[in-house]
Amino acid sequence: xxxxxxxxxxxxxxxxxxxxxxxxxxxxxxxxxxxxxxxxxxxxxxxxxxxxxxxxxxxxxxxxxxxxxxxxxxxxxxxxxxxxxxxxxxxxxxxxxxxxxxxxxxxxxxxxxxxxxxxxxxxxxxxxxxxxxxxxxxxxxxxxxxxxxxxxxxxxxxxxxxxxxxxxxxxxxxxxxxxxxxxxxxxxxxxxxxxxxxxxxxxxxxxxxxxx
Numbered sequence: 001x002x003x004x005x006x007x008x009x010x011x012x013x014x015x016x017x018x019x020x021x022x023x024x025x026x027x028x029x030x031x032x033x034x035x036x037x038x039x040x041x042x043x044x045x046x047x048x049x050x051x052x053x054x055x056x057x058x059x060x061x062x063x064x065x066x067x068x069x070x071x072x073x074x075x076x077x078x079x080x081x082x083x084x085x086x087x088x089x090x091x092x093x094x095x096x097x098x099x100x101x102x103x104x105x106x107x108x109x110x111x112x113x114x115x116x117x118x119x120x121x122x123x124x125x126x127x128x129x130x131x132x133x134x135x136x137x138x139x140x141x142x143x144x145x146x147x148x149x150x151x152x153x154x155x156x157x158x159x160x161x162x163x164x165x166x167x168x169x170x171x172x173x174x175x176x177x178x179x180x181x182x183x184x185x186x187x188x189x190x191x192x193x194x195x196x197x198x199x200x201x202x203x204x205x206x207x208x209x210x211x212x
Contacts, residue, residue, distance in 0.1 A: 025059045025060075025061075026059060026060045026061070026102045026103065026200060026203050026204070026207075027060075027061045027063065027100060027101050027102050027103075028052070028060060028061070028062050028063070028101060028102065028103045028104065028105065028199065028203070029063055029064075029065045029097075029098070029100075029101040029103075029104050029105070030045050030048055030049050030052070030062060030063065030064050030065065030104075030105045030107065031045075031065045031067065031104055031105065031106050031107060031119075032045045032064065032065065032066045032067055032068065032107055033067055033106050033107055033108040033109075033115065033116060033118070033119035033122075034067070034107075034108065034109050034116050034118065034119070035067055035068045035116075035118045036116075038180070039109075040109065040140055040172075040176065040180065040182060041107050041108070041109060041140075042066070043182040044107050044138060044140055044170060044182060045064060045066075045107040045138070046064070047182065047184060048105060048107060048138050048168070048192070049062055049063075049064055051189065051192055052105075052192075052196055055193070055196065057196070057200060060200060063101075065097060065098075067118055067119060067122055070090055070093065070094045070097075070122065071087075071090055072087075072090060072091060072094060072118075072121060072122055072125060073087045073090075073091075074121055075121055075124045075125060091125055094122065094125060094126075095125060095126055095129055096129075098126050098129045098130055099129040099130075101133065102133060102134070102203045102206075102207065102210065103133055103134040103135065103136070103199050103200075103202075103203045104130070104133065104134070104135045104136070104161075105135070105136045105137070105138060105195075105199070106119065106135060106136075106137050106138070106152060107138045107139075108137065108138075108139050108145060108148045108149075108152065109139070109140055109141055109145060109148065110139060110140075110141035110142075110143070110145040110146075110147050110148035111148070113147045113148075113151070114147065114148055114151040115148040115151050115152050115155075116148075119152075120155065123155055123156075123159065126159065127159055130156075130159050130160070130161050131159065131160040131161070131210075132160060132162075132206050132209040132210045133161050133162070133203070133206065133210065134161065134162050134163070134164065134199050134202045134203045134206060135152075135156055135161050135162070135163045135164070135199075136163070136164050136166070136167065136195045136196070136198070136199045137149040137152060137163070137167040137168070137195075138167065138168040138169075138170075138192075138195075139167065139168070139169050139170070140169070140170040140171070140172060140175070140176075141171075141172055142171070142172055142173065143169075143171075144169025144170060144171050145169055145170070146167070146169055149167050149169075162202060162206065164195060164198035164199055164202060165198065166191055166194040166195040166198055167191070167195060168188055168191050168192050168195060169188075169191075170182075170184055170188065175188070
């Protein structure tokens with residue numbers, strides 16, 4: 001900034017440019033939606049995080065959110081008095097974390113034609129925190145987790161979350177060695193790029209609604 005700018009402050013044009021830069025800044029949470037022991041979700045989520053960060057998207061920050069770090073009680077389940085305070089803190093922490101994001105990428109396995117119970121329960125604890133935000137899906141399973149994605153579309157629709165069309169679908173048969181060691185095929189990168197492009201563009205379009 002020049003001498004006169006320092007003396008008299010920023011011009012209207014400069015102020016608008018700064019405001020526009022702030023407005024377009026996005027934070028996207030990559031949610032590990034499984035809490036099972038020996039889960040594949042963590043490797044898949046780390047792949048997605050690494051892939052997203054390597055794109056160097058301008059004004060976009062990606063962060064992992066591990067559901068296993070939030071010991072959420074089953075919604076509506078009566079708790080012993082000695083557990084209530086700690087559970088309330090956990091629920092509050094989960095709610096506040098989800099509220100910090102403009103968009104989400106849910107990494108989920110498919111169980112019985114649906115997403116896992118832990119992720120469904122976690123989503124039941126939020127609503128206004130996620131309204132007018134955007135979601136994409138990364139799944140894995142015998143059919144790539146597509147039925148879990150369809151299940152999540154119904155749930156998120158009720159939470160006023162807009163989900164993008166393109167998803168990333170890893171097969172337990174071809175993208176995992178012995179169904180446990182994650183070795184994704186290169187062709188998934190095209191879908192990952194398309195999904196991220198959609199998430200970013202939709203998140204920017206929805207930002208005025210979130211800023212009301």
